[in-house]
Amino acid sequence: MCPIAMAPAAGTxxxxxxxxxxxxxFGTAAVPAAEGSAGMAGHDVRFDAxxxxxxxxxxxxxxxxxxxxxxxxxxxPADVAAAAAAAAACGLLEEEVTLLANESGRRxxxxxxxxxxxxxxxxxxxxxxxxxxxxxxxxxxxFSRRIGGYLGxxxxxxxxx
Amino acid sequence: xxxxxLQAKVHPAVEGGLLLEVADLSVQTASVTSITFTDPAGTAxxxxxxxxxxxxxxxxxxxxxxxxxSGRHPSEYTISVLRVDDGAGGSLAMHRLAVGDLVxxxxxxxxxxxxATARHHLLIAAGIGITPMLSHARAAAERDSEATxxxxxxxxxxxxxxxxxxxxxxxxxxxxxxxxxxxxxTRRLTDQKLGTHLYLCGPAAFMDTVLARARxxxxxxxxxxxxxxxxxxxxxxxxxxxNLARSGVTLEVPAGISLxxxxxxxxxGVPNMCRKGVCGECSLQVLRGAPLHRDLYLSExxxxxNTTMMCCVSRSLDQELELDL
Numbered sequence: 001m002c003p004i005a006m007a008p009a010a011g012t013x014x015x016x017x018x019x020x021x022x023x024x025x026f027g028t029a030a031v032p033a034a035e036g037s038a039g040m041a042g043h044d045v046r047f048d049a050x051x052x053x054x055x056x057x058x059x060x061x062x063x064x065x066x067x068x069x070x071x072x073x074x075x076x077p078a079d080v081a082a083a084a085a086a087a088a089a090c091g092l093l094e095e096e097v098t099l100l101a102n103e104s105g106r107r108x109x110x111x112x113x114x115x116x117x118x119x120x121x122x123x124x125x126x127x128x129x130x131x132x133x134x135x136x137x138x139x140x141x142x143f144s145r146r147i148g149g150y151l152g153x154x155x156x157x158x159x160x161x
Numbered sequence: 162x163x164x165x166x167l168q169a170k171v172h173p174a175v176e177g178g179l180l181l182e183v184a185d186l187s188v189q190t191a192s193v194t195s196i197t198f199t200d201p202a203g204t205a206x207x208x209x210x211x212x213x214x215x216x217x218x219x220x221x222x223x224x225x226x227x228x229x230x231s232g233r234h235p236s237e238y239t240i241s242v243l244r245v246d247d248g249a250g251g252s253l254a255m256h257r258l259a260v261g262d263l264v265x266x267x268x269x270x271x272x273x274x275x276x277a278t279a280r281h282h283l284l285i286a287a288g289i290g291i292t293p294m295l296s297h298a299r300a301a302a303e304r305d306s307e308a309t310x311x312x313x314x315x316x317x318x319x320x321x322x323x324x325x326x327x328x329x330x331x332x333x334x335x336x337x338x339x340x341x342x343x344x345x346x347t348r349r350l351t352d353q354k355l356g357t358h359l360y361l362c363g364p365a366a367f368m369d370t371v372l373a374r375a376r377x378x379x380x381x382x383x384x385x386x387x388x389x390x391x392x393x394x395x396x397x398x399x400x401x402x403x404n405l406a407r408s409g410v411t412l413e414v415p416a417g418i419s420l421x422x423x424x425x426x427x428x429x430g431v432p433n434m435c436r437k438g439v440c441g442e443c444s445l446q447v448l449r450g451a452p453l454h455r456d457l458y459l460s461e462x463x464x465x466x467n468t469t470m471m472c473c474v475s476r477s478l479d480q481e482l483e484l485d486l
Contacts, residue, residue, distance in 0.1 A: 017352060019379055040379075067353040068379030091280050091356020095381040 013061045014043040019068035022061060024083060026050055026075025029102060040070070050079035055086045062090045072098045076105030078119060081148035088145065108149030109139050117149055127155050171265060172223040173425060174216045174436055178267040179206070183258050184237060189320040193289060194256055195229070195241045198266065206235045209269035211300035212293045212360070212388065215240060216267035216434075219254035225435055226255075227292035227362075227388070228269055229321070231299035238269070241320055243289040272440050273360070273388040275300065280356030282308040283349060285371060287363030291321050293388050297360060298328050308332060311349060313342050313363070346371060350378045362388040389439055389457050398453070401477035405429065405486040406448055420445075420472040429486065431472065438474035445470055446485035451478040 014022070020041030023031040026049055045061065047054035062071075071087055073080045080101040087097055109118045109128050116132025120139070128137045130152065137152030144151070181198035188194050200206060209232035214225045217240070226240035242255040258264070273293055275282060282301055286294040294310055301308035310329050312319065313336045325333050334349075336342035350359075359375060361368050368387050375385055397417040404411050414423040421433055421443055433443035438456030447470050454464040456471035463469060470482075 019351065062355055065355060066351060067355060067357050067384065068351065069355065070379070091278070091354070093381055093383045095383055 013064055016064045018043060018065045021070045021072060022065065023072045024058060024074070026079035029075040029100070031072050031074045031100065050082040055082060058083055059086055059090060062087060062092070070096055070098070072100065074100040075102065077101040078106040078108045078148070081108065085146055085148040109137060109152040110144070110147055110149040111135065111137060112151060112153040118152065124150065128152060170221065172218045172221070173430060173433065174223040175218045175265045175267045178265060181238065181264055181266055183260050183262045183264065186258065186260060189241060190318050192244045192318070193241055193320040195239055196255060196258060197237050197239045198264065199237045201263070206238060207268055208232050208234055210271035210274045211296045212273035212275065213269040213271045213296070215269055217255065218265040219251050222249060222251055224251035227296065229292050229295040231296060231303050232269070233300070233303060238266070241289065241292050270434055270440070272435070273386065276358045276386070278356070279358040280307070281354060282306065283353060283357055283359045284308055284310040285359065285361045286310065287313040287367045289320065290362035290388070291325070293362050294360065295321055295324065298325065302328055309349070310334070311336065311345055346374060350375055350380065358384050358386060360386045365389065398476040401479070402481040404481060404483040406483050407486055414476070419474065420476065424472065431486070433473055436473045438471050441471065443471055443473045445472050447482060448485050449483035450481055452476070452482065453478045
């Protein structure tokens with residue numbers, strides 16, 4: 001189910017019943033104009049980041065759309081993953097969504113101990129100090145599409161104290 | 162059918178199944194009759210997933226029919242059978258059944274389940290294709306999930322129309338001519354909220370048309386679900402030879418006999434269910450030779466790899482096939 005459905009702010013959404021391509025970019029990312037738009041109407045949306053407000057407005061756009069629509073998400077990995085999770089919750093299938101995440105940029109590391117979502121620009125395999133419980137987390141490659149982030153767990157936990 | 166018919170060999174498709182009694186017959190239209198089966202001892206029957214079918218034996222043959230109930234705690238199984246006068250005889254045998262007759266049936270088999278995450282179910286049925294849709298519509302009503310049914314039938318020949326009206330109310334659209342159906346179809350395919358899944362059952366040509374239109378309008382494969390009951394009649398095929406590599410046995414498969422039947426006759430039976438190239442249960446590994454794929458289960462890519470085949474319908478392009486069996 002769509003977590004939050006808000007009426008779209010006047011003038012921001014495509015017309016009701018839209019079945020074209022919705023191109024969403026976060027930050028300075030740009031969706032290549034040719035991407036996935038073969039003969040389909042396009043609707044462009046730009047957000048600074050995939051924060052609560054941006055996701056609510058994306059969901060509102062998706063609620064107005066109809067089956068046949070395609071979604072393209074471009075930007076930092078954390079933002080693309082968060083938007084992809086919201087789209088999946090709205091009922092979009094993987095084959096309807098194109099993810100164009102930057103190779104580097106912010107990612108979410110979800111703390112297994114206190115459930116804080118930490119944002120970091122480091123990569124998989126590095127260590128991140130949790131903002132919630134100060135545990136030094138091993139940034140693992142386990143990725144949750146629902147959460148849109150990676151699993152972080154206490155690094156060095158198995159080493160002799 | 163009588164006790165005499167029951168003494169016939171148990172068809173492999175209903176082996177390990179149930180022995181049920183005809184409890185009720187109800188004429189739906191001039192050519193469609195509903196048949197209700199119950200356990201002769203009066204016990205409850207196994208539940209089933211909406212859209213499931215039941216294989217029912219008649220004489221030496223067996224046919225699959227969609228169950229029309231929701232599948233939740235069933236005390237009876239009901240199927241509706243369209244009489245096909247020039248078919249293999251299964252539907253005629255079903256129409257000859259009388260209350261009190263005993264029949265061998267399989268356990269219900271699910272090959273057309275609703276998608277659990279769907280936010281809306283768009284059901285499209287033509288003719289006798291209404292049967293699995295009744296099951297879906299009933300299940301949706303019980304589970305409080307949303308469903309719409311578009312039902313195409315010839316005037317005066319709509320089986321279960323009354324039940325569909327009672328179940329769905331305004332969520333039922335009835336079409337009795339091609340033109341109005343095309344309009345209705347386009348309207349439905351262009352106005353579904355995200356998360357809608359489409360379920361389709363009817364004659365093969367009808368399903369091809371609807372699926373092609375849906376794809377044209379941007380519906381991805383993952384949203385399209387069809388029950389290919391009207392699988393086109395397959396020809397007898399050419400005879401060929403199979404080499405069973407592990408058992409060192411060579412078998413001849415004559416024209417008109419399926420590879421599955423040839424294996425069963427030689428005591429080399431393999432697990433199987435639908436016996437019409439739909440369920441994927443009788444898949445075999447091919448070691449050498451090119452199969453003539455005639456199933457609806459493998460993807461085009463899997464077919465062209467020539468490493469797997471469905472032995473119930475597929476045959477051989479080469480004189481000889483070698484199987485991992």
